[in-house]
Amino acid sequence: MLEIKNLHVTVGGKPILKGLDFTIEAGQVHAIMGPNGAGKSTLGNVIAGREGYEVTQGEVLFKGKNLLELKPEERACEGIFMAFQYPVEIPGVNNTYFLRAALNAQRKYRGEPELDSMQFLKLVREKLKILHISDDLLHRAVNEGFSGGEKKRNEIFQMAVLEPVLAVLDETDSGLDIDALRLVAEGINRLRSEDRAMIVITHYQRLLDHIVPDRVHVLADGKIVASGGADLALKLEEQGYAWLEQGGIQPLDVELRA
Amino acid sequence: MSALAQQWGESLRSAVHARGPRWLDELRLRASDQLSTHGLPHRKDEDWKYTPMRVLEKLNPSLGGKSGDEVASELVFPAALIEDPDCMIDICDGVLMRQEGKDRPGVTILSLSEGLQRYEPLLRKLIESVDISGSAQAFAALNTAALDQGLVIHIDGQVDAGTILLRWALSGNAGPSIHNFRVFLLLGEGARVQLVEQFESVTDAGGALNVLVHLELGTNAVLDHLRIQNEAETSVLMSATRIEQAQGSRYGYAGFDLGGGLVRHDLKTVFGGSDAHAAFMGAFVLDGATHVDNHISVDHASPDCSSEQFFRGVLGGRSRGVFNCKALIRPGADGSSVRQSNANLLLSPWAQIDTKPELEIYADEVEASHGATVGQLDEAAIFYLRTRGLSENAARRLLVGAFCRAVTDKLENKTLAGRITEMIDHAMPTYTENRGQVQ
Numbered sequence: 001m002l003e004i005k006n007l008h009v010t011v012g013g014k015p016i017l018k019g020l021d022f023t024i025e026a027g028q029v030h031a032i033m034g035p036n037g038a039g040k041s042t043l044g045n046v047i048a049g050r051e052g053y054e055v056t057q058g059e060v061l062f063k064g065k066n067l068l069e070l071k072p073e074e075r076a077c078e079g080i081f082m083a084f085q086y087p088v089e090i091p092g093v094n095n096t097y098f099l100r101a102a103l104n105a106q107r108k109y110r111g112e113p114e115l116d117s118m119q120f121l122k123l124v125r126e127k128l129k130i131l132h133i134s135d136d137l138l139h140r141a142v143n144e145g146f147s148g149g150e151k152k153r154n155e156i157f158q159m160a161v162l163e164p165v166l167a168v169l170d171e172t173d174s175g176l177d178i179d180a181l182r183l184v185a186e187g188i189n190r191l192r193s194e195d196r197a198m199i200v201i202t203h204y205q206r207l208l209d210h211i212v213p214d215r216v217h218v219l220a221d222g223k224i225v226a227s228g229g230a231d232l233a234l235k236l237e238e239q240g241y242a243w244l245e246q247g248g249i250q251p252l253d254v255e256l257r258a
Numbered sequence: 259m260s261a262l263a264q265q266w267g268e269s270l271r272s273a274v275h276a277r278g279p280r281w282l283d284e285l286r287l288r289a290s291d292q293l294s295t296h297g298l299p300h301r302k303d304e305d306w307k308y309t310p311m312r313v314l315e316k317l318n319p320s321l322g323g324k325s326g327d328e329v330a331s332e333l334v335f336p337a338a339l340i341e342d343p344d345c346m347i348d349i350c351d352g353v354l355m356r357q358e359g360k361d362r363p364g365v366t367i368l369s370l371s372e373g374l375q376r377y378e379p380l381l382r383k384l385i386e387s388v389d390i391s392g393s394a395q396a397f398a399a400l401n402t403a404a405l406d407q408g409l410v411i412h413i414d415g416q417v418d419a420g421t422i423l424l425r426w427a428l429s430g431n432a433g434p435s436i437h438n439f440r441v442f443l444l445l446g447e448g449a450r451v452q453l454v455e456q457f458e459s460v461t462d463a464g465g466a467l468n469v470l471v472h473l474e475l476g477t478n479a480v481l482d483h484l485r486i487q488n489e490a491e492t493s494v495l496m497s498a499t500r501i502e503q504a505q506g507s508r509y510g511y512a513g514f515d516l517g518g519g520l521v522r523h524d525l526k527t528v529f530g531g532s533d534a535h536a537a538f539m540g541a542f543v544l545d546g547a548t549h550v551d552n553h554i555s556v557d558h559a560s561p562d563c564s565s566e567q568f569f570r571g572v573l574g575g576r577s578r579g580v581f582n583c584k585a586l587i588r589p590g591a592d593g594s595s596v597r598q599s600n601a602n603l604l605l606s607p608w609a610q611i612d613t614k615p616e617l618e619i620y621a622d623e624v625e626a627s628h629g630a631t632v633g634q635l636d637e638a639a640i641f642y643l644r645t646r647g648l649s650e651n652a653a654r655r656l657l658v659g660a661f662c663r664a665v666t667d668k669l670e671n672k673t674l675a676g677r678i679t680e681m682i683d684h685a686m687p688t689y690t691e692n693r694g695q696v697q
Contacts, residue, residue, distance in 0.1 A: 048645050051637075076647035088642040092660025101656065102646035109647070141660075158646065 001026050001063060001197050002047075002166055008057035009039075009046055016042045018222030019058070024215075026165070027194040031208055031233060032201045034219035035241040040201045041085060043219070044170040047199075048082040049075050062166065076102075077109035079165030083155035083172050090142040095154070096124065098142050099161055106162065127160040131187045149180030156187040167191070167198045173207035185210030205237035260297040260311070263396060266321055266436075267294030270403040273323075279374065281382060282405065289390045289403035296393040303394040308580040308612040309551040313520035314494050319466045321404065322352055322435030335425045336458035339486060339677060343454070344420030350427045352407050352437025352467065364417035364449075366410075370440060373410025381410065381442060384472045388500070397496045397522075401438045401470045408440035415446035415476065423454045428493060430463020436494070441471040445479035445507075457487040457495060464492030464519075471499045475507035477531065483511045484674070488681065489518035491547055498524040505531025505560075512669060513540035514678055515550040516685035526555045529563040529591075539568040541665045543658075544577035544609070545687040551580035558586060558621075562593035570665050571602035572658055573609035574687025581630075584616040591621045598628035603635060603661055605654075605687050651688065658686055 002024050009017040016039045024030050034040050046053050047060070049072035060067040067075060090098070104114040115123065128135055133153055143151050152172055159167055169188065173181055188211055192198065200211060208216070208230065216232040217224045220241065226232065271290035274283050298314070299306035335348055345359030345367065354369060366376075374381055390399040413419045428437070443453060453473075459465075475481055489495055495518055501509055515521060527536045542550045556565040567583040585596040598615040615628040635657050643653035662682050669675040 050641055071650075072641060072644040073647050073649050073653075076645055082645050084642065084645075088636070088639050090639050090642070090657070090660065092663050093656055098643070098646070098656065101652065102643070102648055105649065105652065106647040162646065 002067075002199075003061040004058070005061075006058040007046070007055065007060065009042055010054045010056055011042065011052060015056075016222055017046070020219070020223055022217065022224060024166075024197045024199060026197055028214045029192060029198045029200060029211065030215045030217060031211075031213040032199060032217050032219050033203070033205075033233060033236060036203075038219045039222045040203075040219055041170055044082060044168045044199075044201055047075075047080065047168050048072060073105070074109075076162075077106045081159050081162055081164030081167045083152070083159060083167065083169045085171040085174060087143045087146075087151040087155055089144045089146070091144045093142050095140055095142050096120075096138045099124070099158060102158075103161060124161060127157065130190055131157060131160055132183075133157055133187075148175040149177070149183070152176060152180070152184050153187065156184055156191070160187070160191055165196060167196065169198065169200045171201055171203060173202055173204065181207065182210060205233045208233045260315065262315060262318065263297040263400075264294045266400060267291065267403065269321055270400075274403075277406070279378065282374075282385070285386065286403050286405060289399040292390050292392070292399040293396060293403055296391075296396065296399075298396050299393050303392075305394055305553060305582070308578070309520070309522055309549065311520075313549065314466060317434050317464055317466060317492070317494060319434040319436040319494075322437035323404075335427050336456060336460065336488075338423060338425065339456050340421055340423050340454050340674065343423040346423045346425065347409065348425045348427070349409070349439060351429050351431070351435070351465070352439045354407065354409060362417070362419060364414035365419045366412040368410045368412075370406070370408030370410060373408070373442065377410065377412065377444070380444065380474075384442065384474065388470070397468050398470065398498060400436075401440060401468050404438040405440060407438065408442070410442045410444070412444045413446055413449040413451055416448045417446070417450075419449065419451040421452040421454060423456065426455065426457045426467065426469070428459050428461075428463075428465035428467060430459075430461045430465050434464050434466070436466035436468055438468045439470075441469070442474070443472070443481070444474045445476050445481060447476040448478045449476060450480040452482040452484070455483075455485040457485070457489055459490040459493050462490045462492050464490065466494035467496070469495070469497040471497070473499060473501040473509070475501065475503045475509060477504045478506040479504070480508045481510070483509065485511070485513045486516070486678065486681065487514065487518060487521060487523075487550075488516040488685070489521065491517065491519045493518055494520040496522050499526070501525070501527035501536070503527055503529050503531070503534040503536065506533045507531075508534070509536045511536075511538045511540070512665070513538075513552070514682065515540070515542040515544070515552070516681060517544070518548055518550055521548075521550045522553070523551070524553045524555075526557070527565070528557040529560045532560045532562045534560065534563045535565070536563075537566040537568075538583070539566070539665055539668060541570045541572070541662045541682065542579050542581075543572045543662060543682050543685045544579060545575040545685065546577060547575065548577045550578075552582070553580075554583040556585045556596070557588070558591040558594045558596070559588050561591050561621075563591070564595040565597075567598045567600070567615075568665065568668070569600045570662055571600070571611055571613070572605065572662065572686070573602065573611055574605040576606070576608045578609070579611045579613075581611070581613040582616070583614075585618070585626070587617075587619045587621050587624055587626070589620045592623040594621060594624045594626075596624070596626040596628070600630045601661075602630075602632045603658065604632060605635070605658070655683070655686055659683060
């Protein structure tokens, strides 16, 4: 579904990603872990299409299409969703209004009929029920005055409504207490499906206690340096990233990347 | 000193022969002389520093002086903003065209000449109170020198007159002209009314309107004033609203400017008694080569009065906005409260805003706050919206709409608020995908 080959990205002239390779298929959940400054968020931003990230080499294919040629909104319409590490507060824009406008923009792009407000409300109620979220966030302005937990839950709620093919969850666990983390993780688990791929970018292993990934990748210094099963995350948590740099990964059942 | 003003002044002077009443003829002569001698406002007039007369001079209008019959009768006025007003009055090219509505006991609507016969002392006091001296007051002088067409609305004490809609139009017939008109709205003790003014050109032919409105609020009277201005870029609208508020009266203004080649609105209220309140709010959403200048002044001449000013500006294209709000708190006006706020979004590198909140405080026990900001749309918010599937244009429009809704959300009439929101949406600057602007 998503194929990244030898991706090199600079930000303000500074190389951040230095030859990253990554592939994910429908139905899979992959975790990307790594120390600060490794390039994890850069990867998310490049997939979402944020400005200021210059791709100097390599390619990103999504469903066989060159993703890098598409505008952020076209990527969204093609089925990519990014849950932000820091969801933006947008005063004055009603959450429901915004989400309906977004969904209808995507439906229009795909040649599907737009939903009127009654149809949309019905859909929203279903999704809220699945995620066990109360409807008070519908009536508020987008993320305005939301707590950290509410913001992250709102991201997951948007994902549920927009039903992406590929979701990138950028440090969705950051700033959450244990209870909020569990709630958000449960929401994500409910949205796992055979047709959907998810990339979970995280700093800590604790999110992966709740969301068990199919694959774990370690991103360090702009490259994926190790990939393995869910137990790789546990090992990292135990031994820290420094252990990687000392070449400590060899004894593990992980494939090594150049 | 401009040739245009001199020409108008001389022409008006020669037109004053015993039209009466005598005091008014004398005043017309004085005003004509002021206009000829001092000319139009210029950059050296502090209050006109950011509003040059170029567009008016280029239009080079002659003095409009048609009688009602000569104005095309089949003019299309814009659709009425309010459904089923209690009274609707249409004024085209400075001439009263039509008045529709139910007769309400206690509400008297007259032409200026009829009004002068019935309420002469009161109208004389108001007419003579207008400052017509110097170039800064050129449009007041012009309006006074040309004083002929007008409207007098008198509402008796304790009467609720409902909603009065004034629709203003310029026909553009017979070349560009400047039309003068005067309105008097007199509210007795405890009277109430909603005044809605709609300024919209039906053609792009261009023209100029110079309107002076007197609003007199008796003790505990309540006036809710809404004004929508959506003139063509070829139109000039000079207007002044002079408000006098007696004790306990409440005046609320909501003004929306969505167009106009050269638009100036001076609003001035004087608190003549204690416990009065005035709230001014509005939005200007400009694009192309529009120019809108709002000057608001509140004179806290009495204690325990409060005033608020809340305006938002959105400027695209090569538009220019000027916003000046001033509160003067005179000695002894203790217990006064003033709040001023003006926030602006600049959406184009060529757009310009000059905003200036002013507070002059000469009393001790006063609460006052003021603030003005100029900014751009939050790029992080635009990106966030785009990642959900909205186009850049749609994302920007959503944010601009939200910015303006801070004003429209305050309107009590939600149907009207919805309509104004639609008009704002329509007036919003449009973007091309590469972030340049199309006009």
